[in-house]
Amino acid sequence: xxxxxxxxxxxxxxxxxxxxxxxxxxxxxxxxxxxxxxxxxxxxxxxxxxxxxxxxxxxxxxxxxxxxxxxxxxxxx
Numbered sequence: 644x645x646x647x648x649x650x651x652x653x654x655x656x657x658x659x660x661x662x663x664x665x666x667x668x669x670x671x672x673x674x675x676x677x678x679x680x681x682x683x684x685x686x687x688x689x690x691x692x693x694x695x696x697x698x699x700x701x702x703x704x705x706x707x708x709x710x711x712x713x714x715x716x717x718x719x720x
Contacts, residue, residue: 646700647707661704663697673701 661670
């Protein structure tokens with residue numbers, strides 16, 4: 644089951660970077676937190692606007708990007 648519908652892009656939010664559900668949480672930053680060793684529960688504790696599936700969506704997005712597939716959020720302007 645894909646969670647990529649949680650990733651959005653809008654030129655007016657974070658300069659068009661892929662973000663979670665239109666909020667100002669860039670996917671890149673969430674991946675950096677995960678890579679630093681934080682787990683999903685710790686991130687949600689620090690950022691209560693986020694949901695478990697948001698972090699899984701960020702991981703899915705990162706996995707697709709790492710596989711050199713072009714990843715474009717569905718609602719990209």
